[in-house]
Amino acid sequence: MAVKKYQTHHGMHDLLPDEIATWQKLESIIHDVADRHHFKEIRTPILEPTELIARGIGQLTDIVSKEMFSFERGEDQYVLRPEGTAPVARAYVQHSLHQRGGSQKLFYIGPFFRAERPQKGRQRQFHQFGAELIGSPDPMADIEIISFMMDIYNEIGLTDTSLKLNSVGNPESRKQYKEALQDYFRPHLNEMSEISQNRFETNPMRILDSKEKEDQPIIENAPKIADYLTPESQAHFDKVQRYLDQLGIPYELDSRLVRGLDYYTETAFELISDQIGSQDALGGGGRYDLLIEEVGGPSTPAVGFACGIERLLLAAEAANLQLGTSAPLDVYIVTRGEKAREWALNNLSTFRSKRLRTTMNFDGKSMKAQMKDADRNAARYCVIVGDDELETDRFTLRDMSSSEEQPYTFEDLIHTVANSK
Ligand code: HAM
Numbered sequence: 001m002a003v004k005k006y007q008t009h010h011g012m013h014d015l016l017p018d019e020i021a022t023w024q025k026l027e028s029i030i031h032d033v034a035d036r037h038h039f040k041e042i043r044t045p046i047l048e049p050t051e052l053i054a055r056g057i058g059q060l061t062d063i064v065s066k067e068m069f070s071f072e073r074g075e076d077q078y079v080l081r082p083e084g085t086a087p088v089a090r091a092y093v094q095h096s097l098h099q100r101g102g103s104q105k106l107f108y109i110g111p112f113f114r115a116e117r118p119q120k121g122r123q124r125q126f127h128q129f130g131a132e133l134i135g136s137p138d139p140m141a142d143i144e145i146i147s148f149m150m151d152i153y154n155e156i157g158l159t160d161t162s163l164k165l166n167s168v169g170n171p172e173s174r175k176q177y178k179e180a181l182q183d184y185f186r187p188h189l190n191e192m193s194e195i196s197q198n199r200f201e202t203n204p205m206r207i208l209d210s211k212e213k214e215d216q217p218i219i220e221n222a223p224k225i226a227d228y229l230t231p232e233s234q235a236h237f238d239k240v241q242r243y244l245d246q247l248g249i250p251y252e253l254d255s256r257l258v259r260g261l262d263y264y265t266e267t268a269f270e271l272i273s274d275q276i277g278s279q280d281a282l283g284g285g286g287r288y289d290l291l292i293e294e295v296g297g298p299s300t301p302a303v304g305f306a307c308g309i310e311r312l313l314l315a316a317e318a319a320n321l322q323l324g325t326s327a328p329l330d331v332y333i334v335t336r337g338e339k340a341r342e343w344a345l346n347n348l349s350t351f352r353s354k355r356l357r358t359t360m361n362f363d364g365k366s367m368k369a370q371m372k373d374a375d376r377n378a379a380r381y382c383v384i385v386g387d388d389e390l391e392t393d394r395f396t397l398r399d400m401s402s403s404e405e406q407p408y409t410f411e412d413l414i415h416t417v418a419n420s421k
Helices: 017-036 050-057 062-066 085-094 139-156 171-191 194-202 204-209 213-220 231-247 309-318 338-352 367-376 387-392 410-419
Strands: 047-049 070-073 076-080 104-113 125-134 162-167 265-272 281-287 302-308 331-335 358-360 381-385 395-399 405-408
Touching: 017 104, 017 125, 017 139, 017 309, 047 050, 047 085, 050 062, 050 076, 050 085, 085 104, 085 125, 085 302, 125 139, 125 309, 139 231, 139 265, 139 281, 139 302, 139 309, 162 231, 171 194, 171 204, 171 213, 194 204, 204 213, 231 265, 265 302, 281 309, 302 309, 331 338, 331 367, 338 358, 338 381, 338 387, 338 410, 367 381, 381 387, 395 410, 405 410
Parallel strands: 331 358, 331 381
Antiparallel strands: 047 076, 070 076, 104 125, 125 302, 162 265, 265 281, 281 302, 381 395, 395 405
16 A cells, blocks of 8 residues: 655745755845844744633734644643744743843844745734834834834845834824724624724724725725824824834835734834735734733833735746855765775865865765766765775876866875865
C-alpha cells in the first residue's frame, strides 16, 4: 500500500532554500533600520492565552470571532498569535517594563496565524515585522513609528506606495460618532449587506470598511469622523499631519480608514500598494492608548505598526527589485577514490577556517557528476583530488568561470583561493 504523501495545511507555506536569501536580506535591512532608530528587538511566544488576544484586540473583530487557531490543553486555552501588539503589551505589563523609565521602543519579526480564506497576499501563516513605541502620548511618537516603517520601504527602494491616514479619535469622539453613524445608517439598513447589518449594533464604524457593493453608495455619504473629533483629538491629529508635512512624508487623508482591530485610538494609518492585487495593505497601525490598561497594566499610551513580509515581497517582485542573492560556493572538492574522499572530509575545515564556503560530494558520485554538481552550485573553484595528488602534494585548482586549471601545493592553493575573495 502506498504511503500517504503529506502536504502543508492550506494557506501555509514552506520557505525553500532559493527564497531564503531574499528573506535574510530583508530581515537584515529591518534590523539595520531598527538599529538606526534605536528600536530593540523583542521575541514573544508563538502561543498566547486566548483571553489576552480576545480582550486585547476585541471579541467582535473578525480575527477573534472566526479566524483564531486555538486549542485547549488541561485548564489552559492557547491561541496561535494572530498579531503582535497584544503580546507585546502583555510582555510590557508582565515584566513591568514601565519601571525602566522613559518610553520603550520595541520591534519584532516573526510568524503570525489567522484562519482566513487564503488568496494572493493572504495566508494562514504569514510573517510580519512591526514596532511598538510604548509610553508616550506625544504625536511625535506617532511620527517616529511612521518614519521607521517608511524608512524600511525606502531602504528597499519600494517607494510606489501610498500612506493613508485617519484619526479614529478618543473614546469620547467615537461615542458621538457611533451615534451619528447609527442615526445615518438606520433608515438604509434594509438595503445594506448582511455583514453591515450585523455590524450596525456592535461596531458601526466597521461598516465603513465594507467591500460589499450594495453598501458603497450609502457609505459614500456617511458622516465623517473628522466632524466629531474632540478638540484634544483634533489637536493631536493636526500635529501628526504638520510633522509629516515638515518631514516631507506624503500621505492621503482617508476618513473611511477604520482598521480591523478594536484597540485603536486617535491616529490610524495604512500603507497601500496598487501593485499586489486586492489584498493591498502592505502594513498598518496607529495609536492604542487604552490597550495596556485593558490587559492589566497601568494607563500607558502607545503607538505602533506592523507590515506583512509576503506582501512586501510581492510588491518588490512587481517593482522588479532583487532583494538578495545567495552567496556563491567558494570551493567544491572533487575526489577520485576512497582515500581522496577521506582526505577531503578531513580537510573541509582547513578551507572553512579561512571563511571559504566549502563542500564536497557526500554520495560517492563519479568525478563527472561531481563537476556537474559543482557547476549547479555555482562554485567558484573546484579542487581536484586523487591518490596521485595526495602523494605528490600537487592539487589541481580549476577556476570554474574560465575553466583554467593550475597545479598548486596544498598550502599555496589555500592561500590563492582565500586571497581571491
Ligand atoms: P493588521 O493590519 O492586522 O495590523 O496587520 C498588519 C499587516 O500584516 C497587514 O497590513 C498585512 O500586510 C499583514 N497581514 C495581516 N494578515 C495577513 C494574512 N492573513 N496574510 C498575509 N499578510 C497579512 C496588526 O497586526 C497590528 N498588530 C498592527 C499594529 C501594531 N498596530 C499597532 N501596533
